[in-house]
Amino acid sequence: MLSRNVIIERASEMAKTMPLDQVSMVQLAKEFGVAPGLIHYYLGSRDDLISGVLNAYYRRRLEALPALTGNWRADVETIARSSFALSRETPGVNHYVASHNRFRLFQSVAPGEIDYGMALFNHITSAFLQGGFSADRAALAYHLLAQYLLSSSISAAGRQSPSEHSSYLRGKFGEVSDDRYPAAKIVGAAFSELGAERAFDEGLKLLLDGFGGWLESNARVGARQELRSPRKARGASVG
Secondary structure, X not given: OOOHHHHHHHHHHHOOOOOHHHOOHHHHHHHHOOOHHHHHHHHOOHHHHHHHHHHHHHHHHHHOOOOOOOOHHHHHHHHHXXXXXXXXOOHHHHXXXXXXXXXXXXXXXXXXXXXXXXXXXXXHHHHHHHOOOOHHHHHHHHHHXXXXXXXXXXXXXXXXXXXXXXHHHHHHHHHOOOOOOHHHHHHHHHHHOOOHHHHHHHHHXXXXXXXXXXXXXXXXXXXXXXXXXOOOOOOOOOO
């Protein structure tokens, strides 16, 4: 039976093989064998279609996550790996988020409905806050993580990893002159074998190490300030 949820589910499936902004009301009407007006009746506007698909996507990402443990690094790594796995299944959504600002985070929902973009943002930033990050650092960490996940997902879904084109790359590096491009000649073979999983793992580790470095830096600054602060003489009265 046709309903808003059924239409959103179908649009989400279509976004696995085509950009979300190319999924139209007319296409959906053809999919269900109904008049376009009926799709508009259930969904409303095209913006409602886009936001509905994105809200369903963010819901899947959030519901796939376990509860936070308070160990920020373990929690953020779990979030990143789960999100990367799910994002690779919906390249059409990723391409939309990468090229449009509308609905990247907040969704258009009816009264009483959950905005899962907001809910996911709350979950991820909570992981950083529980780890002792300031609001400013938590905001920056969220943004950097989101950008990393988006670019990694698009690269993996688009088969952009060097290992996907290893033979071609090896051939090109093999043709160049050792004298003119010595570094390219030395690094080319290793570059040709880099896969999406290794690139994601190493990039995520660098990102998490960087986030951890912020906390270590704050701790060192706090320790120095503590050492420099004057101490009351023992037994001194408080006026």
